[in-house]
Amino acid sequence: MKQITIVGGGLVGSLLAIFLAKRGHKVSVFERRADPRRTDTYAGRSINLVVSHRGWTALRAAGVEDAVKAITVPVFARMMHDRDGQLNRVPYSIENRAIYSVSRGELNRILLSEAEKLPNVSLHFDHKCVDVDLDKASCIFQPDGGEAMTVSADVVFGSDGAFSAVRAKMMHGRFNYSQDYIEHDYKEVAFPPNADGTPKMDPQCLHIWPRRYFMMMGLANQDGGFTGTLFMPHNATKDSPGFDTVRTEAEVTAFFKEHFADAMPIVPDLVEQYLRNPQSSLVIVRCDPWTHKDKVALIGDAAHAIVPFYGEGMNAGYEDCKVLNDLLNEHGDDNWATVLDLYGKQRKPNGDAIADLSMRNFVEMRDLVADPQFILRKKIEGRLQAKHPDQWLPLYSQVKFTDTPYVDALREGQRHDRIMEKVLAMPGVEEKWESEEVERKAMELVKASF
Ligand SMILES: Cc1cc2nc3c(=O)[nH]c(=O)nc-3n(C[C@H](O)[C@H](O)[C@H](O)COP(=O)(O)OP(=O)(O)OC[C@H]3O[C@@H](n4cnc5c(N)ncnc54)[C@H](O)[C@@H]3O)c2cc1C
Structure with a gap:
C-alpha cells in the first residue's frame, strides 16, 4: 500500500483516485477549487462534453460505468446546418454507434462521490498546490484562508490540468515543453x-x-x-x-x-x-518526460492539453488512467519505477498523436463537412467499410469507437488520405462512386499501400 497524492480533483483526478484506491492505496486528492457538489463551480465553463469508447473502457474498468451512463444522452450523427437552414444528417458510423453527451459538472460530481465512498480516499477542496519537491514526492498546499501545509507521499500525480503546477515544477529540470495557442x-x-x-x-x-x-x-x-x-x-x-x-x-x-x-x-x-x-x-500543451523517477507523474490535460475538436481530451485522460492501472496489474503495486517509466513511454506518443488528430478534425468540422468532395469521400468510405470491414475502418471510427492507439489511428488516417486522394481523382467518380470499378480501384490501392 502506498500513500498517493493527487493534485487536482477534476475529471481525470477524480477517476484516478477511484482506480488507485480500489487497488488498496491510500489516496489524498487536493483540489484548488471548492467542492463542485456544494457550489456552482462550472458556471461559465464548457457545460457538456462527449464520452466515447476509450472513456467508457476506463469507466468500466473503474466500476463506475453505470453511474455515468445514467446521466448521458447518446449522439448518433452530425447534423449540418447550412446558411439557408437546410439540414444534412451524417451518421457517425454505419453500425449506428453513438458517442455520449454528459454534463461536465455532473460527471465530476458523480466521480467525486464514487471516490468518496471508498474508505481510503480523502478529498481536500480549496487546497491549491503551490510547490512540489519532486525527489521527495511531497507537496505544499495553500488552503483557502489557512496556513500552508506540507503533504508527504510515496507518489504524486499531477492531474491539475493544462496549467499544471506539478508540471511547472518539472520544468525546472531536464524537461521539454511547448505551449501553442x-x-x-x-x-x-x-x-x-x-x-x-x-x-x-x-x-x-x-x-x-x-x-x-x-x-x-x-x-x-x-x-x-x-x-x-x-x-x-x-x-x-x-x-x-x-x-x-x-x-x-x-x-x-x-x-x-x-x-x-x-x-x-x-x-x-x-x-x-x-x-x-x-x-x-484554446491551448495545446506537449511535454516530455511525463514522469520523474518513481515519484511523480503527469496525467490528463497536465500531460497533454489538446484542442477539443475530436472531443477526446478527457477520453485520452481516462485512457491514461486505464493504461496505468493495466501496468500496475502487470508489474505489481511495489514497482513504481517500472510502471511510471512504461506509462510515460507508452502514453507520450499517443498524447502527441491525439493532439495532431484533434487539429485535423477541426479543419474537417469547420470546413470540410460542408464540402461536396468530403461528403463523397465519407460515402465511399462507408461503402468500403460495409463491404470490407476487416480492411477499412474510417479514421473517425478508429478514434471514437475503438481502443486502437492514437498513434496507429493517425498513421492509418494518413494512409487512407493517400488512397482516397487517388480514388476521388477518378474521372466521373461523383456519378459512379457506388460502382464495382471504384471499389476495385480502392481495394487495389489498399493492398498496394501496406
Ligand atoms: C470547449 C471544450 C470542449 C471539450 N469537449 C470535450 C469532449 O467532448 N470530450 C472530451 O473527452 N474532452 C473534451 N474537452 C477536454 C476536457 O475538458 C479536458 O481534457 C478534461 O477536462 C481534462 O481533465 P483534467 O482533469 O486533466 O483537467 P481539468 O478538467 O482542467 O481539471 C484539473 C483540476 O485541477 C485543479 N487544479 C489546477 N491547478 C491546481 C493546483 N495548483 N492545485 C490544486 N488543484 C489544481 C483544477 O481546479 C481542476 O479541477 C473539452 C475542452 C474544452 C475546452
Whole structure:
C-alpha cells in the first residue's frame, strides 16, 4: 500500500483516485477549487462534453460505468446546418454507434462521490498546490484562508490540468515543453428547451454550423437544452470575422443573422448571452518526460492539453488512467519505477498523436463537412467499410469507437488520405462512386499501400 497524492480533483483526478484506491492505496486528492457538489463551480465553463469508447473502457474498468451512463444522452450523427437552414444528417458510423453527451459538472460530481465512498480516499477542496519537491514526492498546499501545509507521499500525480503546477515544477529540470495557442477562441451559449422541456433540435445529433473559417456546434443536455459553442478567430482576418470585430449589440446581431440565422429563433437571448459570456482560448500543451523517477507523474490535460475538436481530451485522460492501472496489474503495486517509466513511454506518443488528430478534425468540422468532395469521400468510405470491414475502418471510427492507439489511428488516417486522394481523382467518380470499378480501384490501392 502506498500513500498517493493527487493534485487536482477534476475529471481525470477524480477517476484516478477511484482506480488507485480500489487497488488498496491510500489516496489524498487536493483540489484548488471548492467542492463542485456544494457550489456552482462550472458556471461559465464548457457545460457538456462527449464520452466515447476509450472513456467508457476506463469507466468500466473503474466500476463506475453505470453511474455515468445514467446521466448521458447518446449522439448518433452530425447534423449540418447550412446558411439557408437546410439540414444534412451524417451518421457517425454505419453500425449506428453513438458517442455520449454528459454534463461536465455532473460527471465530476458523480466521480467525486464514487471516490468518496471508498474508505481510503480523502478529498481536500480549496487546497491549491503551490510547490512540489519532486525527489521527495511531497507537496505544499495553500488552503483557502489557512496556513500552508506540507503533504508527504510515496507518489504524486499531477492531474491539475493544462496549467499544471506539478508540471511547472518539472520544468525546472531536464524537461521539454511547448505551449501553442491556436488562432481560434470559443464562447458558449445555452440553447433552452421548449417550455414543456422537449428539445428544439434533434438531441441525438451533434449540430454543426460549419462556416469554413469559423463554426458553431450544439450538443444536447439531459434537460432538453443544448450547449452551443462558437469557435472563431481571436482576431478577424481577411477571410473571417473575429471576436475582435463582433463586439457590439449591432455587430453581434448582424453576425448571427448573416451566418447562423436558423439558430436565432431557437435561442431568443443569443445576442445577450454572447455579450455576457466569457471568451476562452484554446491551448495545446506537449511535454516530455511525463514522469520523474518513481515519484511523480503527469496525467490528463497536465500531460497533454489538446484542442477539443475530436472531443477526446478527457477520453485520452481516462485512457491514461486505464493504461496505468493495466501496468500496475502487470508489474505489481511495489514497482513504481517500472510502471511510471512504461506509462510515460507508452502514453507520450499517443498524447502527441491525439493532439495532431484533434487539429485535423477541426479543419474537417469547420470546413470540410460542408464540402461536396468530403461528403463523397465519407460515402465511399462507408461503402468500403460495409463491404470490407476487416480492411477499412474510417479514421473517425478508429478514434471514437475503438481502443486502437492514437498513434496507429493517425498513421492509418494518413494512409487512407493517400488512397482516397487517388480514388476521388477518378474521372466521373461523383456519378459512379457506388460502382464495382471504384471499389476495385480502392481495394487495389489498399493492398498496394501496406
Ligand atoms: C470547449 C471544450 C470542449 C471539450 N469537449 C470535450 C469532449 O467532448 N470530450 C472530451 O473527452 N474532452 C473534451 N474537452 C477536454 C476536457 O475538458 C479536458 O481534457 C478534461 O477536462 C481534462 O481533465 P483534467 O482533469 O486533466 O483537467 P481539468 O478538467 O482542467 O481539471 C484539473 C483540476 O485541477 C485543479 N487544479 C489546477 N491547478 C491546481 C493546483 N495548483 N492545485 C490544486 N488543484 C489544481 C483544477 O481546479 C481542476 O479541477 C473539452 C475542452 C474544452 C475546452
